[in-house]
Amino acid sequence: MTDQNRPPLALPPFVPHLFSEDKFHDECGVFGICNHAESAAHTVLGLHALQHRGQEAAGVVSCHKEQFHSHKSLGHVADNFNAQPVIESLPGDSAIGHVRYSTAGGAGLRNIQPLFADLASGGFAVAHNGNLTNALTLRQLLVSKGAIFQSTSDSEVIMHLVATSTYLALKDRFIDSLRRIEGAFAIVALSKDSLIGARDPLGVRPLVLGKLSDSSYIFASETCALDIIGAEFIRDVEPGEVVTINGKGISSVKPFPLQKPRSCLFEHVYFSRPDSLTNGTSVYKVRKNIGKELAKESNIKADLVVPVPDSGTPAAIGYAQEANIPFELGIIRNHYVGRTFIEPSDQIRHLGVKLKHNANRGELEGKIVVLVDDSIVRGTTSTKIVDMVRQAGAKEVHLRIASPPTTDPCYYGVDTPRKDKLLASNMTIEEMTKYIGADSLKFISIDGLYRAVCNRNRDKGSPQFCDACFTGEYPTSLTDNTQEDTPAQISFLQEIRKKT
């Protein structure tokens, strides 16, 4: 049978929302180290430091004399990599690791990274932070050509592209595959002789390069993962850069068409740890600046500035300093429960907020309180916290938010609900104020946020950051999201859900 008279392949229907709801989207942290006798132990330490980037699952792949070893598990790093036998099962002088976040539906062993494949040229492992915006389209194409996918992770597309690339050298195959994907990626990859770190052309998700001894190099999502192992921060992996470390030393290429970088603004607002450096700048300092700008824009006469811990704390400190209002811990956080966002159902999320925070009544009674948080997504946290502060006797509660209204979902790896669940995309600020129950509600302006982060207003023609969650302006094409769900797609979605 020739290709011409072959019946068309029955492709699965296009399902743009399958993975957006099923948590195709991940918030993740990646780590990689080479030329170190204790590579697995260091990777586990690095993942400890990156735990805030993903609490659903963790995995490590190590390489010892061309043999690859792997340990992956659902749950926290501390729960699954705490025993010596686990570390001993990961021998070798190079290793990569991954922590993963997703909510209901997308969890499952087969989606845990690093992904590993035995390719013609040897083993290859990949750990990916970010989200690809053409993964479904590529997946459809690959499946139509016979590829058998083992997970619902967008990152697996990269593996298949590497496996089927027509280039010879593994590094070239990898680069070839990166040139075909769209969206956000900070990737650490491991072959039998090389450790590779790569960042998408816009540099949406972060990736840094560090050094431990004379010869041991590290890639990590954030500098806090270098600190934990005593490594020195060398520099950010640049947007569009692919850095390879092997026996010949360290080399770098920029294989993508040059673009103006647009790293993620939300990393500064919420996602990165405050003790990390993002684009070489202290996240903590930037968050304090955001609080200062917020105070300049929306100050009010008050007795106290109170942070919503922990995410609102640096901004609240900046706000209090700028407004010259006393800063107090009016809400105490219980550190032994996870982030509320992780809880799958609205009901549990409500419970989560109560589990996590308690009002410090003695500080709040009879006071006019400025409450500072980093962001409002669904509005669950703010509603509960404002109520809690009022119940504790505050006279007035004025909510100040250290980011502009979150109006649009992120397609680049920060898990946000669909637009219809985002409070700010459904309500005016006046309506939100009533819904949350605050006496007043103000968000920092987008220009104010830019000034705090980079000392300049937003360049409207060519913004300095990816700020799509606040502006709806996506810096890449959203190839997988151009079609609406049809009834056939929805039923396909339900079928797949049953299986996953």
Ligand code: AMP
């Ligand atoms: P919500 O309760 O849905 O309005 O969520 C807002 C709270 O969740 C804020 O206090 C943030 O600290 C936190 N948050 C915001 N975005 C995210 C995210 N993508 N993942 C996890 N937590 C988040």
